Amino acid sequence: MARLYEYQGKQILKEIGVPVPEGGVASTPQEARQIAERIGKPVAVKAQIWATGRFKAGGIKFANDPDGAEKAAEELLGAEVKGFPVEKVLVEERLDVDQEYYVGVIVDDSYKVKGPVVIFSTEGGVDIEEVAETSPEKVSRLNVDIFHGLRLYDAYNLALEVGLKGALLDPIGRAIRGTYELFKRCDARSAEVNPLILTADGKVYAADCRVSVDDASVVRHPELGITVPRESDSPPTEFDQMAWKIEEKDYRGVCFLVQMTPDTEEGGYIGYHAIGGGGALLAADTLVRHGLKLANYADTSGNPTAAKVYRCARLILSQPGLEGYCLLGAVIASQDQWHHAHGLVKAFREELADRPGFPVVILIAGNKEKEALEILREGLKDLPIRLELYGREYIHKLDFVAERMKALVEEYQIEEA
Incomplete structure (x- = not known):
């Protein structure tokens, strides 16, 4: 999920009518x-x-x-x-704080709800999960009917449920409803105002704001300035932005490519390329367990075109200081693997002709597997690289393949030294 900064969320809250400092x-x-x-x-x-x-x-x-x-x-x-x-x-x-509250909206994907849930608590400034566990009486929640939305009296009822009343009911209720409007306006997966502040002079402000936008809806919101609509704990690097360009307007299959570290020049890193979500994670874990460092994480699945695989492979190889390239398709993939083979051959021939001894290990299995391996073998036979190819009989022997990758990298390191 793409994220907004605090100031962006507050700008939208202000437009909606929720007071902000x-x-x-x-x-x-x-x-x-x-x-x-x-x-x-x-x-x-x-x-x-x-x-x-x-x-x-x-x-x-x-x-x-x-x-x-x-x-x-x-x-x-x-x-x-x-x-x-x-x-x-x-x-x-700077606000003169008298009381802190919490307001949040999330999407509950469970089969019983499958919709937005609004949460309010009389204890803000801390994790809502902690409050719900230790003081459940301080938390109220409401499953929202998306056809009606969150009405103002719904917001009042959320506040009443945890003991708020009197003059506070209206400004708190409007802040709750405003947070839901923020969630809806941004096509968000979650929106939080934590804390919602009551000041010493009786005014209510959204003191902090966090919004996570649904990746698939970012195209509807150019005004948010989100360059890479993917979940991440950090802002996208220049590499990540280039990787997103591969995917941005090409919906034929998936190319998920992110940088693990920008400091590959120090050596010891390999480019990592996988096929198939769960298998990709398993294979990455295997390589790391065997002492290999991954410069990036890439997954090309869903029957991508040769052009998409080619662009992915070239970008992986553009990382400085790489000491190997490993593609592990640790699944019997229901996609025509010769598209991968064509894309890889073109990328390797362009990028590896002047890297003698560069290690390349490829495990590929699935439809057109035999043809894919033959395309790779023939297309790369005159390149001066260390190439090892594996088929479906090795998808349950990842430790062996990882050890071969490690051995080739160590040989390459000795030569380069």
Whole structure:
């Protein structure tokens, strides 16, 4: 699922009518200072990253004046917080907090629900799972009928169920309904306001916001600026963006390709290419258990074209410092494997002619397996590479294949040294 940054979610909440703290997003310390000057009161400077627990990790700083805001932004921008590079900060007014609540909307895929579920809790700022386990009386939930949506009285009832009443009922109820509208507007899989804040002067604000957008619906939302609509714990690298271009407008089969590390130049990494989701994970685990380091993770399944396989293989081989290429199709695939063979031959002939001794191990099984292996054998026989080909009799012998890959890599390393 693609994710939005906090400031993006808050912008949409503001459009919907849910109050958010006054503020703005900054990419430089000078911009942070200007925003703080405009606010004219103490501010919070918050690193914009895809992670929770920012405060404990030093990703949220407080400042009493524009000078302090500029200094805080200078410390955060360009730094790493919880492993994420900080490219933007949100500068917003610091709230005088009296009470924290939680509002969330998720998609429940269970057969009993198969729809959105709205969750509200009188205890915010912590994991809702923890609250539900230790204090279930503080949590209310409602399965939403998608034909009617979440009506305002539904939101009121969620708040009433956990003991809210009086003057708070209306602003809290509207914030709950607004969070559902955010979820719906973004075609989200989940949307959270945690915490929803009640200030000392009785006002309600969305103090934080997290949204995960359904990958398949990103095409409907160019305004969100999502470049790679895939689930990830970190922003896409340049490699990831190039990998997505293979898939973006070509729906013939699947090419899932992500970078595992951008630092392959240090050596010891191989390019990893697999066929078949579960088998791909099993094969990757086998290679790692045998001491091999994977520069990337790739899976070309669903009967992709030779052109798609070719583009995938070329991008894998573009990673600097690779010391091998391993394709493990650890399944009897119900797809014509000669398309893989044609794509691989073209990519290898273009990329490996000047890499003598480069190790290539391929395990491929399924429809047209015999023809695929023959295409690979004939198409690559004059390349100066270490090539080993395996068929269906080896899909249950992955440890052996992994050991062969490791041995070839070690031979190559000795030669290169």
